[in-house]
Amino acid sequence: MDNSAKHLLQRLVRRIPVSMLKSTLDKWERLTAEKRKSLDFTQSKWIITQELVALYITENPNQGMWHTFQLVEPEDDAHSVELMQFKELFKSHLRELQRNVSVKIKKHTDQAVWIRVAWGDGLSSPNHLKATYVVLYLQTPYVFVNALSSKHKPLLLQALTLSTRHQQIKAANLSGQKLTALRDLLMRQYQQVKLRVEKVQAEASANRHRMARETFGDGMLPALQSAVFKLETKFKGPTNEAMTQRDEPFICSVKFSSSNLLESLRHCASSGIASTPVTPMLSSIPLKGRNYFVITDNVLTA
């Protein structure tokens, strides 16, 4: 919706008496019944106008110019960010960067999260007719942005990065008028990547299960409850030069205990907590029928 259309709408809403506003919009038929129900006619006309514009834009997203951004370097918990958390984080981060903003976030039925940011500055209140629209899908790294001024760009991008638990965001070099086209293009690509990743993971999992069973056995396992390893080996740590250069052994002991140790270890192997193939240290327990070991540098490979 361009500016002149917005202003026209604003003037029309102002002219039409409140009592007739609802029925007029019903007759207009440009908004779905559901959307019309969501309008609160007890609010001021100014607010109603803004909401109408917002509704119109979300119903007709293939307008204006959408720019795509990609979130990179996810933190460990980026994949588990869910809507409530994202909403809180985004709003608080953005408000920290710029006090006078109005943020509305809503999830649509197709999982798209629509954000409308109205920017105010100094003394003027946030202007929803000139709002920035952001669309993102929480489990993907893509963000689509419309009507973002260069002044507000760094603020919005920073808030998005932090609230989705990533370290950086970069321009994805994909822009266009049709949001749906941009989205479909990227989602399809993303789906393919996801499917490939899932396939690789499934194969790895099958391998792990097989190796776990080969090492520890199938079915019920004897209920061994503990195993002790006395380690008298030199320190092994990839990044610690001082310690790896040490001649003396790093004396420590490790005790594994469980109500059924072999089942626990088998589950470690099949779930990936223990890397496969299983180390001889652990496979020695079932293979040699022992649960007390003294490990020195000479015996490490045994």
Place this chain on the structure above:
Amino acid sequence: HSGVVKRRSKSQSYRRSIRTCFGVASGLGLTPALTARRMNTSRKAPRSQNITEKVKPEHLELLVKTEWQLSYVTPLYQFRHTQLKSYSRQLSAFIAAEKQEGLAVEVGGLQNTFKVSFSVLQGLAETSDDPETVLIQVQSKPMFARQEDPPKTVWCGWLSCINGNPEYLQSLPKDFTCLPLFCSKGAEDLSSLVKSWLQRTFDCCFGPLDINQTTLQWLAALWTNCHMETNIQNLKMIWTLPVLPPLQVTYTVDSDDVLDLWRSTRESSAEKSREAEDEVCIDFSEVTRFMQGLMSHFYRHFRVDLSAGELNQVSSALGSAKVNGKIKISSSRYLISIFSLLTECALLKMPI
């Protein structure tokens, strides 16, 4: 440079400290609207302090070598250190009344009388903002006991604030006394009664103080650091791995070797400026590197990733700490340091 957004926030290290300190277990959100109360990312190494001059020997004996259950409590409204005798009488009466109501008290039979005594445990308050520690003891005497039979202490608890954040303490309205750390030992039902009375009398709130992963890691590093002054004998860590059935891994490292590892992780960051020798500061990143070193050595042998599990317990000759909020201090020399750390944890739980 592909248009990467540089962080503008002026307190960048503040954000990083939140991230490193608030592990998954913490459940605290990343709302930047918090006050400056957050876990310190750097702290002074605990020094051996001889507190035998400051604290009465019978109090010290009470505090050390005992496993305490930790809770946090919000500031107490209109609590007066001068009214302790009155509080003793009131709480005794409350316990007696609850017993009459039929509330079963585990300890002893219904014939037992309970006597409560509130007293000041002097010598633990470190700064001028710390209120004095309050000790509560519940003694029980069977009804038909002989005169000369001494009453038995069946429950003991204390409220303290050691090296509490001065900004927070000073921000409290005048009528509030902040003693956020509550340590208790004894029958659970007596604990409930005492907390219940305190809650209704001083309009406060109790909650469990779990010792989270970050704090346990701090303790592992701090206790190892103490080996320079006091023999810790060994550093023992217990992890649980999320498999079926659950697998417990007890990893015990010889004290001299673990100290060497700790020293080596500190040396690699030796370039950072240090104040005078006595003010050695430890940064949480060193603690992380230390833990990673320990887990690496473990991984090289067993090819098991300990970080997939949860650290449940850390202990040494100086004490032990468990994730379910149980702490034991075995040496009075480090009591102040450890309880300062725990006070900090308790203050983080304050809802304001």
